Amino acid sequence: MPFYDDMGEDPNLNFTFNVNLTSALIEASRGVQNPNVLLEKFSQNRKVDDPTRALLLTFYGILVVIGAVGNALVVISVVRKPAMRTARNMFIVNLAVSDALVCCVGTPLTLMELLTKHWPLPDWPSLCKACGAIQAISIFVSTISITAIALDRYQLIVYPTRPGLQTMGALVTMFFIWVTAFALASPLYIFRSLKTHKVGILGFDFIHFCIEDWPFEKGRAIYSAFSLIFQYLLPVLVVVIAHVQIHRRLQGRRRPTRKTPAILVAIAVTYVISWLPLNVFNMVADFSSQPILEEQPLTITYAICHMFGMSSAISNPLLYGWLNDNFRKEFEEILCCCRKKGPMKKNMRTNNRKMDTELTALQLEQTVTTNTKTSQCSQIF
Numbered sequence: 605m606p607f608y609d610d611m612g613e614d615p616n617l618n619f620t621f622n623v624n625l626t627s628a629l630i631e632a633s634r635g636v637q638n639p640n641v642l643l644e645k646f647s648q649n650r651k652v653d654d655p656t657r658a659l660l661l662t663f664y665g666i667l668v669v670i671g672a673v674g675n676a677l678v679v680i681s682v683v684r685k686p687a688m689r690t691a692r693n694m695f696i697v698n699l700a701v702s703d704a705l706v707c708c709v710g711t712p713l714t715l716m717e718l719l720t721k722h723w724p725l726p727d728w729p730s731l732c733k734a735c736g737a738i739q740a741i742s743i744f745v746s747t748i749s750i751t752a753i754a755l756d757r758y759q760l761i762v763y764p765t766r767p768g769l770q771t772m773g774a775l776v777t778m779f780f781i782w783v784t785a786f787a788l789a790s791p792l793y794i795f796r797s798l799k800t801h802k803v804g805i806l807g808f809d810f811i812h813f814c815i816e817d818w819p820f821e822k823g824r825a826i827y828s829a830f831s832l833i834f835q836y837l838l839p840v841l842v843v844v845i846a847h848v849q850i851h852r853r854l855q856g857r858r859r860p861t862r863k864t865p866a867i868l869v870a871i872a873v874t875y876v877i878s879w880l881p882l883n884v885f886n887m888v889a890d891f892s893s894q895p896i897l898e899e900q901p902l903t904i905t906y907a908i909c910h911m912f913g914m915s916s917a918i919s920n921p922l923l924y925g926w927l928n929d930n931f932r933k934e935f936e937e938i939l940c941c942c943r944k945k946g947p948m949k950k951n952m953r954t955n956n957r958k959m960d961t962e963l964t965a966l967q968l969e970q971t972v973t974t975n976t977k978t979s980q981c982s983q984i985f
Contacts, residue, residue: 671707674921681934740789
């Protein structure tokens with residue numbers, strides 16, 4: 605019998621099937637004379653052809669490895685050196701942890717959803733809910749952490765006489781960052797559910813879909829608009845304004861550097877470019893009543909937009925780590941430890957770098973006067 609004859613909702617399941625998923629299944633079944641062909645199509649559980657699948661796996665694999673290594677270096681740099689455990693570095697570590705979560709957990713889950721037609725993991729409702737929430741939480745934490753770093757730098761440089769944020773205050777702020785991220789991502793946990801549909805093909809009786817089942821019309825579109833505001837527009841506004849004020853303040857220094865303005869511009873531009881494509885795509889797709897593209901072009905377009913967003917997890921260790929003199933010295937030490945070149949020379953070089961790093965970090969944290977703070981503020985970049 606034709607596959608699409610059985611695509612009606614099962615009254616015993618009591619759910620409303622996503623329009624896009626239903627349409628995809630129906631369209632895939634049209635014109636298929638041999639049920640075995642359709643069975644093979646869905647049993648392979650592939651949304652794109654083999655060349656596209658290989659390209660996506662390759663590009664995502666490269667991004668995951670680079671992002672994971674870069675963010676791991678940031679975390680190790682602070683954990684291994686007490687002098688690096690400053691309040692400001694705590695925010696950078698929080699950003700690195702969230703970006704590592706994006707690379708190691710969120711991105712593989714997104715890639716799985718891009719490549720598969722239906723749910724390939726065990727049919728556990730809690731696992732389906734967690735997959736959507738983890739991806740959103742990691743992105744929100746990363747975004748809020750970038751905003752917190754910008755505000756902290758703004759306070760340090762523009763108002764140097766005010767008491768600076770201490771380590772305990774940074775830890776409390778980090779706690780609230782994660783709580784806020786959980787709250788912002790909670791709708792994806794609440795309204796995401798695992799649906800089982802009866803296929804009725806011999807040897808392939810049931811398929812599972814992990815979908816967002818919103819209880820009201822345009823629920824997904826409303827959440828996309830909400831996410832656009834809190835994950836993109838507000839952070840961009842805060843980061844840009846904070847960095848403009850920082851740049852103006854630094855222009856009044858006696859010995860201005862060329863490095864700091866370039867870093868400020870790079871941070872703002874990178875964030876704007878990284879997350880703009882994905883937010884625009886989500887808004888267009890979610891507010892459209894019909895699929896904007898066919899399945900494979902839609903998947904490829906979303907993958908490109910998502911990789912732009914994920915590039916933020918790769919650029920952050922460079923912008924907040926490598927371009928920071930203290931972090932760069934720590935990165936070099938860690939990487940040099942993996943090489944076996946002249947033990948005596950390496951030990952001397954390492955000891956010298958350790959002393960320089962500790963002195964620089966202590967000088968930054970122990971500054972008390974306005975002039976001293978202003979003259980050393982460039983060390984945070």
